[in-house]
Amino acid sequence: MPSAVAYCRYIPMTELAQRLDLVRTRIARAAERARRDPAGILLLAVTKVFPASAIQEAYDLGLREFGENYVQEFETKSPAVASLSGARFHLIGHLQSNKSAKASELFDVVQTVDTAKLARRLDSAGKPLDVMLEVKLSEEEAKSGASPAELPALIDAVRACRNLRLLGLMTMPPWSDDPEAPRPYFRRLRELGEIHGLSGLSMGMSNDLETAIEEGSTCVRIGTALFGKRRKP
Ligand SMILES: *Cc1c(COP(=O)(O)O)cnc(C)c1O
Numbered sequence: 001m002p003s004a005v006a007y008c009r010y011i012p013m014t015e016l017a018q019r020l021d022l023v024r025t026r027i028a029r030a031a032e033r034a035r036r037d038p039a040g041i042l043l044l045a046v047t048k049v050f051p052a053s054a055i056q057e058a059y060d061l062g063l064r065e066f067g068e069n070y071v072q073e074f075e076t077k078s079p080a081v082a083s084l085s086g087a088r089f090h091l092i093g094h095l096q097s098n099k100s101a102k103a104s105e106l107f108d109v110v111q112t113v114d115t116a117k118l119a120r121r122l123d124s125a126g127k128p129l130d131v132m133l134e135v136k137l138s139e140e141e142a143k144s145g146a147s148p149a150e151l152p153a154l155i156d157a158v159r160a161c162r163n164l165r166l167l168g169l170m171t172m173p174p175w176s177d178d179p180e181a182p183r184p185y186f187r188r189l190r191e192l193g194e195i196h197g198l199s200g201l202s203m204g205m206s207n208d209l210e211t212a213i214e215e216g217s218t219c220v221r222i223g224t225a226l227f228g229k230r231r232k233p
Contacts, residue, residue, distance in 0.1 A: 016057055019226050023209075027220065030213035041213060044090060044202075046223030048073065049230045052080035058226070059084050067111075067221050069093030071103050078106050092170070092202075092221055094134075094144040097121045104129055111170040111202050114146045116157035123161035131158060132170040132202055135192060137185045140174050148192055155196055168200020168218065169193050179208040186215035 013021075023043065031038040045058045046067040055066055055077065066081075067090045068074040074089065081087065090109040097118045103110060104125035111132040113119050122129055133154055136145030146154050158166050169192060173185035186203050193201050193216075204212025206225035213220065223230065 014057070014061075015228075016054075016226065017061055019228075020058075020061055020063070023222055023225050026209060026225075027213065030210040033210075034214045036213065040218055042219040044092075044219055044221045045226055046092065046205075046221050047077075047227065048093070048223065050227050052077040054227055055081045055087075056084070059087055064088060065090065067092040067223075068107075071095065071099045071106065074106055075102065101125045109167070112144065113158065113164075114144055114154070116154055119154070119158045119161055119164060123163045126163060128163050128165065130167050131164050132167050132200060133158070133198075135169050135171045135189060137171055137188050138174050143172070145171065148188075151192060151196060155198075166198065168198040168202065169196075170202035170219075172205075173203075177207060179211050182208050183211050183215060186212050186217065190216040 027041055027043065028038050031041060042065055043063065044065045044067045045063045047055050048069040064086050065088050070093055071091065088108040089106065090111055091103055091107045092111045095103055095110060095112050095118060100118060100121035104122050104127050109130040110122060112134040113131045114134045122131065133151065134145040135151065136143050136147055158164050169189055171185060171189045173182035176182065189201055189203055193199065200218050201216055202219040202221065204217045204220040206222050209220045209222065
């Protein structure tokens, strides 16, 4: 006898979908606490070390902004994802000026401009490009970024580049597993943005996005909380 029961097919949410839900909830709660509109906070999905299929999966779940750290790595993934309509790719890792033409070709946004020379190289590639200035706010060795004192000249140099549109500032504080530790750095970046009339602030990662949003972040760069732990590059 055929059963009259209509069975609902159980479709488990993928792990990425669940993590995305969680990240969106964290962003929304932090925005609410800070009395900010969550629509003003861009979720940048950091896909470094993960294959192009991770970008595709995130795209299928509605994500449109992706962050990559290495020009060469993204060059290999780019053919699989370059035609995703509306997707934008941000370079968030250090860029050497000899790779600037390739970077300009592959990316829509370069968040790590830190010298006038690099800005001029990106400009001379001839493609309109959104840029942010990476600011170094700690004395850590081997960290790229312009110092706050170098910012005025760098901003002038970028504004003189006809193909570059300056969106704001980006920073990466010293790593800490304490989400409160980066607060002074985030606060300082916001002050620098105010001083220089730049509204975009790219700051905050998986473990400190709440702190960053409380301090005014307009772009949180999230890898681990979406895609899981990375193998060492
Ligand atoms: C890897 C990386 C991130 C993402 O860090 P998670 O802690 O995995 O969220 C963000 N920003 C930059 C510059 C990175 O290199």
